[in-house]
Amino acid sequence: MKYLDEYRDPQLAKNLIERLRRKAFPKGEIRLMEICGTHTVAIFRSGLRELLPPQIKLISGPGCPVCVTANEDIDRAIWLAEQPGVIITTFGDLVRVPGSSSSLHLKRSTGADVRIVYATLDALQIARENPDRQVVFIGIGFETTAPTIAAAVQQASELGVRNFSVFSAHKLLPPAMRTLLDAHEVKLDGFICPGHVSIVIGAGAYQEIADNYKVPCVITGFEHLDILQGICSLIDQVESGRAEVENRYRRAVTWEGNSAALRLIDEVFEPVDCTWRGIGPIAKSGLGFRPGWKMFDAADRFSMPDIRVKEHPGCRCGEVLRGVMTPPECGLFRKVCSPRDPKGPCMVSGEGTCGAYYRYHKDSGQSSVASG
Amino acid sequence: MIIQLDQGSGGRAMHELIDDIFVSALQNPLLAERNDGAVFEIQGGRMAMTTDSFVVDPIFFPGGNIGSLAVHGTVNDLAMCGAKPLYITAGFILEEGLACSDLRIIVASMAKAAQEAGVQVIAGDTKVVPRGKADKLFINTTGVGIVPAGIDIGGRNARPGDLVFINGTIGDHGMAVLCKREGLAFENEIQSDAAALNGLVELMLDAYCGIHVLRDPTRGGVATTLNEIAEQSGVGIRLFEEALPVREDVLGACEVLGFDPLYVANEGKVLAVVPQKGADAVLAAMKSHPLGRASCLIGEIVSDDPGRVFLRTMIGGHRLVDMLRGEQLPRIC
Numbered sequence: 001m002k003y004l005d006e007y008r009d010p011q012l013a014k015n016l017i018e019r020l021r022r023k024a025f026p027k028g029e030i031r032l033m034e035i036c037g038t039h040t041v042a043i044f045r046s047g048l049r050e051l052l053p054p055q056i057k058l059i060s061g062p063g064c065p066v067c068v069t070a071n072e073d074i075d076r077a078i079w080l081a082e083q084p085g086v087i088i089t090t091f092g093d094l095v096r097v098p099g100s101s102s103s104l105h106l107k108r109s110t111g112a113d114v115r116i117v118y119a120t121l122d123a124l125q126i127a128r129e130n131p132d133r134q135v136v137f138i139g140i141g142f143e144t145t146a147p148t149i150a151a152a153v154q155q156a157s158e159l160g161v162r163n164f165s166v167f168s169a170h171k172l173l174p175p176a177m178r179t180l181l182d183a184h185e186v187k188l189d190g191f192i193c194p195g196h197v198s199i200v201i202g203a204g205a206y207q208e209i210a211d212n213y214k215v216p217c218v219i220t221g222f223e224h225l226d227i228l229q230g231i232c233s234l235i236d237q238v239e240s241g242r243a244e245v246e247n248r249y250r251r252a253v254t255w256e257g258n259s260a261a262l263r264l265i266d267e268v269f270e271p272v273d274c275t276w277r278g279i280g281p282i283a284k285s286g287l288g289f290r291p292g293w294k295m296f297d298a299a300d301r302f303s304m305p306d307i308r309v310k311e312h313p314g315c316r317c318g319e320v321l322r323g324v325m326t327p328p329e330c331g332l333f334r335k336v337c338s339p340r341d342p343k344g345p346c347m348v349s350g351e352g353t354c355g356a357y358y359r360y361h362k363d364s365g366q367s368s369v370a371s372g
Numbered sequence: 373m374i375i376q377l378d379q380g381s382g383g384r385a386m387h388e389l390i391d392d393i394f395v396s397a398l399q400n401p402l403l404a405e406r407n408d409g410a411v412f413e414i415q416g417g418r419m420a421m422t423t424d425s426f427v428v429d430p431i432f433f434p435g436g437n438i439g440s441l442a443v444h445g446t447v448n449d450l451a452m453c454g455a456k457p458l459y460i461t462a463g464f465i466l467e468e469g470l471a472c473s474d475l476r477i478i479v480a481s482m483a484k485a486a487q488e489a490g491v492q493v494i495a496g497d498t499k500v501v502p503r504g505k506a507d508k509l510f511i512n513t514t515g516v517g518i519v520p521a522g523i524d525i526g527g528r529n530a531r532p533g534d535l536v537f538i539n540g541t542i543g544d545h546g547m548a549v550l551c552k553r554e555g556l557a558f559e560n561e562i563q564s565d566a567a568a569l570n571g572l573v574e575l576m577l578d579a580y581c582g583i584h585v586l587r588d589p590t591r592g593g594v595a596t597t598l599n600e601i602a603e604q605s606g607v608g609i610r611l612f613e614e615a616l617p618v619r620e621d622v623l624g625a626c627e628v629l630g631f632d633p634l635y636v637a638n639e640g641k642v643l644a645v646v647p648q649k650g651a652d653a654v655l656a657a658m659k660s661h662p663l664g665r666a667s668c669l670i671g672e673i674v675s676d677d678p679g680r681v682f683l684r685t686m687i688g689g690h691r692l693v694d695m696l697r698g699e700q701l702p703r704i705c
Contacts, residue, residue, distance in 0.1 A: 010614065010686040017687065047689015224687055339697050360691040362682060 007223035016228040017051050020235065025055040030238050031187055032056065032231065033180075033323055035173060036194030037064030037351025038222055044360035046224040056231065059186065059323040060356070062176050062279060063194055065141040066093045066349035067321060070275040073169040074099035075307045077138045080167060080298065081112040087130060088114045089123035090138035093349045098342065100310040104138075120145075120152035127156070127164035136298045139166045143200040146170045146287055147261035150268035153296045167298035168287055170269070173197050174205055175285035176276060181213045186323045190234035192227070193219040195249050200265075202257025203247040214243040221249045268293050277345060278318030317344035320353050327357040334358065373472035380466065380500025393472070394496055397479040398486070402494040410494035412459060418519040420455035422446060426511040429703040431478065433552045435545075435564030436639075438511060439478035443485035443493075444566045444639055445590070445705060446515035451570040452586045452642070454525040454577060455517030460486065463497040463512040470508050478509070489568035491515070522581055529584035530605035530645045532675035537644045537651075539572060539658050540565065540666040541617045542594050543636035547625045549704045556629075562621050567640035572661045579657035580650030587643045590705060592696040595634040597643055598671070598681045599695040608677035611693060614686045615670045634683075635696045637704045645673060 034040055040060045043049060049058055062068050078099050081088045088104060095104040095114055108114040113133075117123050120137055127135035139149045149166060156164045177191060193206055198219045206217035216237035220230030230248050237244060247253055265287065274286025289297040314332050319325035327333045327346070337343040339355055346354035378385040395404055402410040424445050431438040442462060450457040462482070466475065486493050544565040551562055573586060585605070589597035594616075602609045618626075618633045626633050640663060646654045651669075658664035681693040 008686070010688075013687040044691055045685070046687055047683075047685040047691050048687070049689070051687065051689050224685075359694050362690050362692055 007221065007225045009225060013224050013228055016225070016232055020056065020232065021053045023053065023235065025053070027239065029055050029057060030189045030235060031059055032190045032192055032234055033059045033061045033188050034192040035061040035063040035177065036197065037067070037349065037353070037356075038196065039063070039192055039194065039220070039227065040353055040356050041351055041360070042222045042224070042227060044356050046227070048224060048227065050362070052231070056235070059188070060320070060353040061180070061323055062276065062321045063142070063173065063197075064346070064349050064351040064353070065145070065171065066097055067317065067345040067352045068171060068176075068276045068278065069094070069097065069140050069169050069345065070277050071099055071309045071311060072275065072307045073167075074103070075309060076299075076304055077167060078102055078104060078107055079304060079307070080136050080302060081107045081114055083134075083302065085133050086113070087126060087133050087135045088112065088138060089117045089126055089135060090114070091118075091140065092116045094138060094140055096342065096348045097345045098312065098348075100308070120149045121155070124152050124156055124161060124164055127161050128159070131163060133163060134301075135164050137164070137166045139168045139170055142171055142173050142194075142197050143265070144196045146269060147200065147264040150264040153268050153293060154264070156296060157293075165296050165298040165301045168269070168289065169274075170287035171274065171276065172271065172285050172287065174201070174209065175282050176279060177209055178213070179279060179282050179285075180322060181209070181215060183322070188215060188323070189238050190216040190218065192230050192234070193217050195219065195221050195252065198249065198253045198257070200258050200261045202255055203245055203253055204255045205257065206245045210243045210245050216243045216246070218246045219249045219253050221252065276321075278321035312343045315344040317346045317354070320346050327354040328361070330354070375466045375468055375470040375472060375475065375500055377468050377500050377502060380498060386498060390496075390498060393476055393479050394498070397476070397483045398493045399483065400492050400494055402492070403496065410459070410461075412494065415518065417521060420450050420453040420517045420519050421514065422449040422453075423512065423514045424449060426513070426705060427507070427703050428549060428705050429507060430549070430553055431474070431508050433549045433564055434561045435548055436566040437478050437481055438509065439480075439482035440485040441566050441639060441705060442511040442513050443482050443489060443491070444568050446513040447489045447491055447568040447570050448588045448639075448642075450515050450517040451568075451573040452525070452588055453517070453519060454523035454573070454583075454586065455519045456574070457489065457491045457515055457517040457570050459494045459516050460491050461495040461514045462493055464499070465506050465510040465512075466498065466500045467506040467508050468500055468503040475509065485568065489570055520577075523577060525583060525586050527585055527587065527601050527604035530601050530607050530609075530673045531584065531647070532607055532673050534584055534645045534647050534673040535651045535669055536598070536609065536611075536671035536673065537646060537655060537658065537667060538594070538617070538670050539569075539642050539664040541619045541622065542589070542638055542641065543618060543622045543626065543631075543633035545639040546593070546636035546704050547622045547631070550629070551625055556625070558621055558625055560621055562619075562625060565638055565640035567663055569640065569642050569663065572658065572663045573642060575657045575661050576644065576654050579653040580646065582650050583644055583646050583654060585643070585645035589638050589641055589643055591637050593633070593635040593637055594643065595632070595681065595693045596696045598693070601643075601645065602681050603679045605673075606678045608674040608679070609671055609681045610674050611671040611681065611683045613683050615668060617666055617668055617670075634693060639705065
């Protein structure tokens, strides 16, 4: 893994920070949103926030798949877990996310069969080993995980596995970025675009956002030099009045994206309207099964009842996800909401903004990062 | 030959097993008496006593096995109290079907580890449970040792101004076990650092007997152990990211698997919190021992933010280093 060292050179990083600190910022405060939860964590882990000049504000965005999974989808997953003979399979963090009145984790401790898998194909394997049970994979994630789930569904079809289905709560990031800009709730001068999602969708996917909203979009990797270079590019663009897509993660991201992965998604799924926790319904921002693959759609296989959703009073995850508020400004943060006993999804996930503030932010007892 | 249920019955089969595998390998006169317990002389002074259980999966891993680990882990718990480890007892829970050849290798490495650490295994117990009721074998130990006069080591003793040392790279054991268990092959096989630290600690205490805290950062890793010290002593701890020693292969495996080496277990490392006036002597002593060649300063005790651990990042920022939450790696020791 030596190839990463060059993106971690501390002296180069210090030079870039100095360069930013010497800037005059004639246009005042510059507000940049890092969309992706992995960036949020990387920024905290490097301690970058406190080193930037005060005119540069980094705002954490909605790019944690667990966090934006709608409460009703969690409730539906819990309902599925309650059905006799059903095995629920999903990725780790999701099981602890509280729904209206329970979580998959709580259901498991009272007897539901909920299993954590590290790959969708593992879920398919469980289905093959348990032919008399219904195995449902709770599919969450962005464009990054969707291809692997499409591949698992195709494999299930080839193998004739009839007891496997997917509850698809997949989400697409660019529509959410547009929704945040349309809402004008928080002023954004630039996007630090997600690294992993961009590997799949390609840098070109942001062109329309840069053009229509005049907001610069820079794709970066996850080492501190990657992120710093991304920030420098965004600042340069803002100061010179440009709004372009810049790919600062060329070692992984192409302009067109991963065509094989995109084709897999397109074969199995189609964009559908869906609800984001904290943001609300967004047109064509989710992935639903195409008609030819509906037999693998858990929402089709089980007749789910209408779900009436109840949010925890006082939980401000919505504002946090929209970048309107920082976690320490929430009344529950650290007092009653912690990774051990999370009240909202942003505290559960390893990449949730609240969880990242809780774990890494030096002054997270007070609100030291202005926002809103 | 495999372990069968009657070998845990208390009858002849068990006695033959004990004689054949345990007594012969561990070669100790007190053990050979086959009493229910061992009676031994102690000098006046303070005794240290500890107990530990070993359930590591897989039972053989690069750099050791569950038997050597049981001795190393127990010896280290005593050494971290500043004690000179003397005696160990070992209780074995064997799963029906365990290969006797495996058990023989494991007990032989216990004997070797004990001999190298200068401790004696003086009492033991063997139970066999039906297949599926345990996983191959579990070992529970007790260790006793003598604490020399003038030594006061404990997690509550860290004071602002003290320096934090470690005797080498972090995360080796956890990643060695995990890579073996998951069948992950990197360029080189990662070796566990499991080792008995009492010899190293003795040198350190000889160099400077006023060491404030000694801890072996096992489960939960360096981050969790330092948080315990910060809480017990009511002090803050500041780590220096650029000073944290991590082997390149361990770092690579951590990158791939998404682990932070600060939270990965060690079995041959000691964290020492040392007052500044003893720091040079302790560091020199550490470096003079084979298990301490790569010893270095990794942090300092501060008075602000009591109970918390911070990391000064290599670019000069700061972040909290919290205790391990949840189960990062089950069954690594």
